[in-house]
Amino acid sequence: MSLRPTLDFLLYEWLAAQTLNERERFADHSRETFDAVLDTCERIAREKYAPFNRTVDTQEPHFDGEKVILPQATHDAHAAFVESGMMAAAQDYDIGGMQLPYTVQAAANAFFGLASVSIGSNMLTSGNANLLMVHGTELQKQVFALNEFSGRWAGTMCLSEPQAGSSLSDVATRAVPDGADFESDPLGPRYRLKGNKMWISAGDHELTENIVHIVLAKIPDAEGRLVPGVKGISLFIVPKKLVDTEGKLTGVRNDVALAGLNHKLGWRGTTNTLLNFGEGKFPVDGQAGAVGYLVGKPGQGLACMFHMMNEARIGVGTAAAMLGLAGYYASLDYAKNRPQGRPVGPSGKDAAKPQVRIIEHADVRRMLLAQKAYCEGAFALELYCAKLVDEQKTGEAASADEARLLLEVLTPIAKSFPSEWCLEANSLAIQIHGGYGYTRDFPVEQYWRDNRLNMIHEGTHGIQAADLLGRKVLMEQGRGLQLLAQRVDDTARRAGDVPALAAHAKALQAAWQQIEAATKQAWATGNPAEALANAVPYMQAFGHTVIAWIWLDVALCALKSDAAQAGSGTLGNVGRIGAMTYFFHYELPKIGAWLQVVERRDPVCAELPEEAF
Numbered sequence: 001m002s003l004r005p006t007l008d009f010l011l012y013e014w015l016a017a018q019t020l021n022e023r024e025r026f027a028d029h030s031r032e033t034f035d036a037v038l039d040t041c042e043r044i045a046r047e048k049y050a051p052f053n054r055t056v057d058t059q060e061p062h063f064d065g066e067k068v069i070l071p072q073a074t075h076d077a078h079a080a081f082v083e084s085g086m087m088a089a090a091q092d093y094d095i096g097g098m099q100l101p102y103t104v105q106a107a108a109n110a111f112f113g114l115a116s117v118s119i120g121s122n123m124l125t126s127g128n129a130n131l132l133m134v135h136g137t138e139l140q141k142q143v144f145a146l147n148e149f150s151g152r153w154a155g156t157m158c159l160s161e162p163q164a165g166s167s168l169s170d171v172a173t174r175a176v177p178d179g180a181d182f183e184s185d186p187l188g189p190r191y192r193l194k195g196n197k198m199w200i201s202a203g204d205h206e207l208t209e210n211i212v213h214i215v216l217a218k219i220p221d222a223e224g225r226l227v228p229g230v231k232g233i234s235l236f237i238v239p240k241k242l243v244d245t246e247g248k249l250t251g252v253r254n255d256v257a258l259a260g261l262n263h264k265l266g267w268r269g270t271t272n273t274l275l276n277f278g279e280g281k282f283p284v285d286g287q288a289g290a291v292g293y294l295v296g297k298p299g300q301g302l303a304c305m306f307h308m309m310n311e312a313r314i315g316v317g318t319a320a321a322m323l324g325l326a327g328y329y330a331s332l333d334y335a336k337n338r339p340q341g342r343p344v345g346p347s348g349k350d351a352a353k354p355q356v357r358i359i360e361h362a363d364v365r366r367m368l369l370a371q372k373a374y375c376e377g378a379f380a381l382e383l384y385c386a387k388l389v390d391e392q393k394t395g396e397a398a399s400a401d402e403a404r405l406l407l408e409v410l411t412p413i414a415k416s417f418p419s420e421w422c423l424e425a426n427s428l429a430i431q432i433h434g435g436y437g438y439t440r441d442f443p444v445e446q447y448w449r450d451n452r453l454n455m456i457h458e459g460t461h462g463i464q465a466a467d468l469l470g471r472k473v474l475m476e477q478g479r480g481l482q483l484l485a486q487r488v489d490d491t492a493r494r495a496g497d498v499p500a501l502a503a504h505a506k507a508l509q510a511a512w513q514q515i516e517a518a519t520k521q522a523w524a525t526g527n528p529a530e531a532l533a534n535a536v537p538y539m540q541a542f543g544h545t546v547i548a549w550i551w552l553d554v555a556l557c558a559l560k561s562d563a564a565q566a567g568s569g570t571l572g573n574v575g576r577i578g579a580m581t582y583f584f585h586y587e588l589p590k591i592g593a594w595l596q597v598v599e600r601r602d603p604v605c606a607e608l609p610e611e612a613f
Contacts, residue, residue: 001329003114004042009354010380011107014557016388020101023394024057031136034104036106040084042110048077050157056118056269057446061205068204068271075376077119078207081112082151087126095146102393106318106386110379114284114323117450118269123315124202124455128155128214131308132237136298140184143247144212144237154208157308158197158215158238158275165215166463168302170228171215173277175236175292183294186245192289193238194219194278196259203273204240210249211240213256214308215277215292227299235301237290239275243286255290257281268451294304310407312458313415318382323451324375326423327429327444332368334433334442335359358432366586367432371425373579373587375548378418380554385414406487410546412468416461417543419454426451465535470528470540473519481519488512489546493551498559500577503583504552511545511588514595521599533606538598541591548588551580 010019011034016495018031052073059071086298091097098573112120129148132140147153166172177183195217197203204211214235215380218226226232242252259274296304334434339355347378358364388410391403426448430437437444455461488508495505518538524530558573596602 001332003111003325003448003587004038004182006376006379007107008036009558009561009572009576010383010554013105013381013552013561014380015103017101017103017107017387020103020394022389025099025394027259029100033370034100037086037089037098037100037104037108037112039112041086044080044084045111045115046074047114048080049119050217053116054440054443054446056116057266058268058496060263060268061261061271063104063204063258065261066204068258068261069209070205070269070271073557074119074269074552077116078122078151081122087122087151088149091149096150101387102389103383103386106314107383107571107592109315110318110322110382113319114326116226117319117323118267120202120270122151122154123319124157125151125153125155126313127308127315128157130293130311131214131304134307135235135304136237137188139245140188140237140293140295143243143245144239147210147247148212152208153210153212153239154205154212156200156203157305157312158200158203158213159305159309160196160197162196162274164413165462168216168233171216171218171233172226173215174226174400175219175234175294175557177216177288178291180535185223188293188295189239191217191219191236191292191294192278192287193236193292197275197277198277199262200273201267201270203275209241210243213238213240213275214295216305219298219341230302231299234298235295235304237295238290238292242291244291252284253282255280255288257280264453266446266448266453275289285387293471309458310411313411314382314385315466316457317378317414317416317418319384319582320422320451320547321375321378321420323447323454324378324418324425326372326613327426327447327451328368328371328375330442330444330447331371331429331432332359334436335364335527336369337349364432367428369579369582370586371428373551373574373583374425374480374547375418375423376576376579377554377583378422378553380550381410381414381417381547384550385410395533398490402483405476406557408475408485409468409472409480411485412459412464412472413543415458416455416464417538417547419451419457420461420540420541423451423455425599430583463537463538466532469519469522469538470532470534474597481516483547485516488549491556495552495556498556501552501555502561504548504555504580507584507588508552511548513589513592515545516544518595518598522601525601530601530603531607532603534598537594541594543589543600548583553581555580 011085020026022030055071055073061068088097088103089100093099125148129145133147137384148155175191175193178192179191215238216233218228218232219234240256242250242254244250255278257276257279259276262272264272280291284291338358340358342353343356344347363481388403392400429444431439433442433444436442492505495501555577558576562573
């Protein structure tokens, strides 16, 4: 089964992405150029990624004492991706970009996630470069970002530390000025960094001639103390190999050493590393300390890094949706071909009759519909968020500001919903395969293993929930939440006028009222500890309501599309209406149980004595 029909429907019929070429930035493009990009990426994914998904899972990266070794297939896939120009697809023409809408770039990158998320689509490199294009100096953009966009260099994000994990306020990596004239270096104020970074994806490899690390560290005060909390965090460019102001390698290795490779449950094709900065293994000018260049102002590092983190969260959500769809397609094919059991008739089962394919069993259909509803709904949300990025960058001032706020509210959902529920889809795909599902004879066990990492990648589930309830729904006096409410209500009102959708429209409005009531009750005492104790159930309910809204909006488009074709419903749209109906009947009612504990500010999890566990 192909992703393309679903992608084309969502991109062109639902989101009308082809109309983006009416904007000056995208005026050179058309539906034809967009399709050409999609065709190219689909072909590369099919030829260079998909056939090697199992290869990169079984041939894990290893360190030979000098360099990290990856399978040749990874090198070939990376080269094909770079040659396609997709690394800089959304960038300006004058720096080698295509000036593609981000919506189209995100859609095209989905093919790589579907084919082999473990090989990847260079999300961190493009995110690293995009951060520098916003917060870097002109020379930092020229030397570092442009070489990343060209594919000559790769990029990482170095946040977590062994002792801190997700608690960035506890970052202990230190950055001290490199000499009295440290501020005069043309690449930016020059510092020496010492510390350890953990869980660094693509932290060391030989795919590119250099790796640009974006590193969070703290600059000590005059007494040599580190400022506690996140306000003292600054951001630095730390290249693996030092370069000059023209982007040429100087031949000097920076003091960044690979301390070890993490052996993961999934995403085994991507190196995941522990890096030591400034341990003295590769001293620069006879001194220990990794050379780093300040990005932005001291103490503003986390604000700069959020630019990359938010982009990565949408990327992780898309990867999770693609893994879910990969499992769905595999289990659908299996269900259509696997004979087992007999149908239940008026008098029970007749053992004398021949076996039927398992897709004829109602419970297997339930599991297939659940996968379709979770994964296609999640993918639609990711594309919706991608279009908000384009609106923020190219829309009129008022519309752009609305897009910014909507993205703030939706980003935790765009990351969390797919990483939880598309993982559940992968579990259902295994279930449909039965015993074969947990063997390596079929790909669904690898999809599950790969997807299990996404609930942790780029901010754990709990962090996303605290961000949503503790910050995003409250920011700017709740204006982002109000804007989302308006869009939900608009969809519900339009659906209410369609007899086939009226009941769903009413259910969506009721669900949103529950969300608003629970939000108020969670903060009724003004005590963050009480409000956030049940942030994850709140986020689960919020996410289900958002996906219900997305599905209802997609269903409106599907019915409109069928009406335009003289009322003859296409099988694709019949499937979309079925998945939407499933979600409203089987999934949306779950929010009541989740929101009950939120509204009561249920204390059992927070207050149970440690010894009682």
